[in-house]
Amino acid sequence: MRRSKKYSRPVRPLNIEAAMGGVHHERGRDGTDYKVHHISAGSKQYVCPGCNGIILVGEAHEVVWTEDTIWGAQYGIDSRRHWHTSCWKHRGR
Ligand SMILES: [Zn+2]
Structure with missing residues (x-):
């Protein structure tokens, strides 16, 4: 089989930030940009x-993801997680 020429995949416009608004960046201790x-x-x-605890309906919390994955930005977005605000702030302690 002929090897197909490697094309760099077009970057898909990510509208998630525009749609969600109020997104800020945080640099993790491992250097990952969240x-x-x-x-x-x-x-x-x-x-x-x-904490493996439940975030209740109507409870304020943080949605966290990174676009810095070896599988690409979309994978990171699809893998976003919901954290209690205090759990996110105190993670890794
Ligand atoms: Zn929690």
Whole structure:
């Protein structure tokens, strides 16, 4: 089989930031650039990866993701997690 020529994949415009607004960046201790979006009232229940506890519907929390993954930005966005605000702030301690 002929090897297909390697094209650099076109960068898909990421509208998630524009759609969500209020996203800020945080540099993790491992050097990873995280994006953090504060949700003032969640519309769903989530499990926080920091404490494995439940984030209740209507509870303020943080949505965190990174576009800095070996599988690309979209993978990072698709893998975003919902954290309790305090768990995110105190992670890794
Ligand atoms: Zn938590």
